[in-house]
Amino acid sequence: MLKQFYGELLMTVNTTIDGKFHILQIQGEVDASNALALDNEIESVLSEGAKNILVDCSEMTYIASAGLGVFMSKIQDFKKNEIYFSLCSLSTNVKNAFDILGLHEFIKITESLNSAKESINDEANDC
Numbered sequence: 001m002l003k004q005f006y007g008e009l010l011m012t013v014n015t016t017i018d019g020k021f022h023i024l025q026i027q028g029e030v031d032a033s034n035a036l037a038l039d040n041e042i043e044s045v046l047s048e049g050a051k052n053i054l055v056d057c058s059e060m061t062y063i064a065s066a067g068l069g070v071f072m073s074k075i076q077d078f079k080k081n082e083i084y085f086s087l088c089s090l091s092t093n094v095k096n097a098f099d100i101l102g103l104h105e106f107i108k109i110t111e112s113l114n115s116a117k118e119s120i121n122d123e124a125n126d127c
Contacts, residue, residue, distance in 0.1 A: 010034060013041045021117060022050040027059040030067030039070045051083055054116045058089035063097050075106050086116040 011028040022045045030038055045053060071087070078085045086108040090098070098104050110116040 011038070013038065015041065015045060021052045021054050021120070022048070023054045023056055023113070025056040025059065029062040029064075030060060030070075031062070031064040032066040035064070035066035035070050038067060039073070042070070042074060046083070052120050053078075053083060053085045054113060054120070055085075055087045056089055056113055057087055057091070057094055058113075060091070060094055063094050068097060068101060068103065071107055072101075072103065084120040086110055086119060088113050088116040 011026060011030055011034045014025040014027070016023045016025070024041060024045065026038070042053070074085070077083070087098070088110045089112055090109060095104075095109065098107065098109060108116070108119060110119055
């Protein structure tokens with residue numbers, strides 16, 4: 001497990017591996033002061049060869065446009081490289097930010113970590 005603190009401790013990212021799933025748990029606020037660090041965490045998981053990435057947002061309290069941009073910038077790469085990716089357990093305020101920009105059309109968003117795992121398993125079986 002890797003735990004990193006960013007942006008004057010506004011955000012922490014805990015990275016774990018659960019079977020075939022790489023799970024990034026984000027705690028706190030994602031804004032311009034730490035969005036690059038979040039991007040680096042995702043890149044680090046990708047460099048390890050991750051093909052199933054879940055982002056647990058159950059403890060994310062806020063996301064600014066810079067944080068949304070991190071996820072937007074990955075959409076094409078994930079599709080091109082057949083990486084299954086899901087955000088899960090978003091608070092109402094965080095989910096609204098994704099919905100307003102229409103990102104829920106391009107990024108899988110699920111109710112819970114378990115539903116994200118099931119969704120990725122179903123998607124992988126469809127290929």
